[in-house]
Amino acid sequence: MSMASDPLGPTGGESSPPGAFAPVPCVVVRRSVESSDTVTLALRPADGGDFPPFSAGQFNMLYRFGVGEVAVSLSGDPAAAGERVHTVRAAGKVSSAIVGVSVGDVLGVRGPFGAGWPIDETEGRDVVVVVGGLGIAPVRPALYELLRQRDRFGRLEVIYGARTPADILYYAELQRWRSRHDLRFQTTVDAAGRDWYGDVGLVTDRIPDLRFDPTQTVAFLCGPEVMMRRSAQSLEARGLRSDAIFVSMERNMKCALGQCGHCQFGASFICRDGPVLCYADVKPRWNVREL
Amino acid sequence: MRASARPAAPALFTDHPFLHGFDPGFLSEIGEGAEDRSWEPGEFLLREGAEADWFHLLLHGKVALELEAYEKPRLTIQTLGPGDVLGWSWLVPPHHWQLDARAVKPTRTLSLRAEVLRRVLERRPADAYRFLLRLLPVIATRVQNARLQILDVHGV
Numbered sequence: 001m002s003m004a005s006d007p008l009g010p011t012g013g014e015s016s017p018p019g020a021f022a023p024v025p026c027v028v029v030r031r032s033v034e035s036s037d038t039v040t041l042a043l044r045p046a047d048g049g050d051f052p053p054f055s056a057g058q059f060n061m062l063y064r065f066g067v068g069e070v071a072v073s074l075s076g077d078p079a080a081a082g083e084r085v086h087t088v089r090a091a092g093k094v095s096s097a098i099v100g101v102s103v104g105d106v107l108g109v110r111g112p113f114g115a116g117w118p119i120d121e122t123e124g125r126d127v128v129v130v131v132g133g134l135g136i137a138p139v140r141p142a143l144y145e146l147l148r149q150r151d152r153f154g155r156l157e158v159i160y161g162a163r164t165p166a167d168i169l170y171y172a173e174l175q176r177w178r179s180r181h182d183l184r185f186q187t188t189v190d191a192a193g194r195d196w197y198g199d200v201g202l203v204t205d206r207i208p209d210l211r212f213d214p215t216q217t218v219a220f221l222c223g224p225e226v227m228m229r230r231s232a233q234s235l236e237a238r239g240l241r242s243d244a245i246f247v248s249m250e251r252n253m254k255c256a257l258g259q260c261g262h263c264q265f266g267a268s269f270i271c272r273d274g275p276v277l278c279y280a281d282v283k284p285r286w287n288v289r290e291l
Numbered sequence: 292m293r294a295s296a297r298p299a300a301p302a303l304f305t306d307h308p309f310l311h312g313f314d315p316g317f318l319s320e321i322g323e324g325a326e327d328r329s330w331e332p333g334e335f336l337l338r339e340g341a342e343a344d345w346f347h348l349l350l351h352g353k354v355a356l357e358l359e360a361y362e363k364p365r366l367t368i369q370t371l372g373p374g375d376v377l378g379w380s381w382l383v384p385p386h387h388w389q390l391d392a393r394a395v396k397p398t399r400t401l402s403l404r405a406e407v408l409r410r411v412l413e414r415r416p417a418d419a420y421r422f423l424l425r426l427l428p429v430i431a432t433r434v435q436n437a438r439l440q441i442l443d444v445h446g447v
Contacts, residue, residue, distance in 0.1 A: 132444070188370075193366065194365060199353075199372075200355065200368060201369045201370060202439060205432075226442070227439075227444055230439075
């Protein structure tokens, strides 16, 4: 059964996105090892149908039959037809089982869900992207969109922080991006051996060097919450308004439909109202302990 | 190990952001014996345990701060570039470096003599206070960054 041919999904309701309730069987058609614990999977519907379109920043629920379901951001090109790409780190029982799949295995897919990056709203403005660790995965679709429509935007500055050089994801693609003249892509790692000639330090160390007009800039942040918080503070110190900063939040998503409440973050459900939220709304809640 | 050095020209003192805004007389005093140094990749600017006798201000290039732990590979914990300053052990007794600093790229520094700095800071408390207000945020940021590195936020 194709998700696109059945707009309500197998058991979807009126306001639910396609494939909202029942996982659609999808075949793993490609598996790329990114690091010791992270893989990128390309999926196609098992019935040969099409996926519904998605926006950069949205996520799917991936179901490893007999093990469980977990939320994973879409990390491929939104314009690429026929397959959906996810980058998964083995962090728990379910994600480890998904990382362990082989080409030809079948996963269940629900989605896409949530609110993505406000790409259209950035037209004519500089764009700053600060990502850490696996946070580059949910931002990668936005980078594809921004680069495809490069003339619509001003400067494009990206800082990517990884744990070590061996943990850098999409290495070959990053090398291509680093060679572009219309994008400044900086990579830094938390620690390295002597065989690494790049930068070592936190992404926040690089923010003072970013080139952008603070009155005409939008920032996308994605990564560990403490990293996003400090990056947002540093960008504010550079003159960026809090309502021009967007963060991709992560909580324990279960239903992905804003029904079960597992991912509640103050007045928001991250699965429905996020994962991308405006920092101006998030900022006061980040000061509330254990929220 | 000694980099090529020559007396620092006065213009260098206005080139580095760390020294912006200080009283010219103060800069002249702390500049006594200062050197304009060039370091080749692989040269050490500091060695752990050695006397902290210089305060380096980076003008060009890149420097890696390295730690060596017994039976573990040498680890780079931070890289510094133009506009950064290197080391504060010259201010803290017993004035010994606590890590290694190695040039990764051809690097140029404005290097101030620690003995001169300590003497001038002692004699000019108002300027010393401003100097420390400039240095403390550097120290605080590096301590905060070290805390985040200990948290290993990207690894969880």
